[in-house]
Amino acid sequence: ETGVTQTPRHLVMGMTNKKSLKCEQHLGHNAMYWYKQSAKKPLELMFVYSLEERVENNSVPSRFSPECPNSSHLFLHLHTLQPEDSALYLCASSQDGRQGGNTEAFFGQGTRLTVV
Amino acid sequence: GDSVTQMEGPVTLSEEAFLTINCTYTATGYPSLFWYVQYPGEGLQLLLKATKADDKGSNKGFEATYRKETTSFHLEKGSVQVSDSAVYFCALIPLGGYNKLIFGAGTRLAVHP
Numbered sequence: 051e052t053g054v055t056q057t058p059r060h061l062v063m064g065m066t067n068k069k070s071l072k073c074e075q076h077l078g079h080n081a082m083y084w085y086k087q088s089a090k091k092p093l094e095l096m097f098v099y100s101l102e103e104r105v106e107n108n109s110v111p112s113r114f115s116p117e118c119p120n121s122s123h124l125f126l127h128l129h130t131l132q133p134e135d136s137a138l139y140l141c142a143s144s145q146d147g148r149q150g151g152n153t154e155a156f157f158g159q160g161t162r163l164t165v166v
Numbered sequence: 167g168d169s170v171t172q173m174e175g176p177v178t179l180s181e182e183a184f185l186t187i188n189c190t191y192t193a194t195g196y197p198s199l200f201w202y203v204q205y206p207g208e209g210l211q212l213l214l215k216a217t218k219a220d221d222k223g224s225n226k227g228f229e230a231t232y233r234k235e236t237t238s239f240h241l242e243k244g245s246v247q248v249s250d251s252a253v254y255f256c257a258l259i260p261l262g263g264y265n266k267l268i269f270g271a272g273t274r275l276a277v278h279p
Contacts, residue, residue, distance in 0.1 A: 056209075081265060093255070093269040106266065140209055147265040154200055154259075155267050157209040 053077065056141050056158035063131065064166055071126040071161045073141030081146045082124040083155065084116060087138040099124060100146045131165045138162050168193040172256045172270035179246055179277050187241040187273045189230075189256035197258040199223075199232055199239040200267070204253045213241075213254070246277045 054075045063069050075082065081100040085093050098106035099118040113135075115127040124141055144155040173188040191197065198217045202210040214223030219234035228243045239256060256270040 054209075083266070092271045095266065098266060142210075142267070144265040147259065147262065153265060154198075154212050154215055155265065157202075157211070159209040 054141060054143055054156050054158040056139075056161050058161060059159065060162045060164075062164045062166060063128070065131055065133075067131075068127070068129040070128065071139055071141075071163075073124040073126075073158055075122055075124075075141075075143035075156070077143055077156060079143040079145055079156075080121050081144050082118060082121075083142040083144075084124065084126055085140040085142065087140055087160070089137075093140070097126075100148075128163075131163075133165050136163055136165045168197065168258060168260045168268050170256050170258055170268055170270035172254075172273055174271070175253075175274040177273060177275045179275070181248055181277055181279050182245045183277075185241070185243040185246045185250075185275070187254055187256075187275070189239045189241065189270060191237050191239065191256075191258050193237075193258055193260055195261045196234070197260050199230070200257045200259070201228070201230055201239070201241050202255040202257060202269075204255065204272070206252070210255065246275070248277050248279055251275055251277045 057072045084096040096110045097116040113130050117125040138160045140160045141158045142155040145153045169192045171190050200215045201213040203213045204210050214225040216223040216232035222231045230239050230241045253272045253274045255272045257267045259265050
């Protein structure tokens, strides 16, 4: 298996549920990202992990909790979500540019989340 | 701060028409520039890129030239097809850092037979 894989592809959850989104990359990258894509809004960068350390957290509510156990896996733990959190959540990976060389990010197909 | 501005959509064209989607950026120095495409129900795919001034990125008949003097990276295609219908995102990676992508708002393209 190659590229960036996200599971599940679709998720419906109630506001009191706890669920997790999973992302796995098979590209040998050392940086991983969570983006949120809502209807009629630009892509929002949520979290960045580089070398398994969280390097960016863009004022994301605490009901979203990321976890990066190793350079190939990234999770987004969800709890007590609101209907406005319904969106497409995209995971991406790349090389950390601090070692030199700008390289593009590769994206997974996303998890379509609906909060009811 | 660094930012990307692209033309609002939707852009509606007939098959075989010429396509231009404008993109301008604000950044320090020479960022890397990208166009990503998102087909319905899918994630983002890299379409093309350019890493220095006057570079031309090209792929699948699409082209974009890195213009430092106008801070632009406009996407063009000579003859669009129905299968090109998608949302197109212009993006940049600032110099240094960990390759964080900064995206424009996206432009939806609809091509009709």
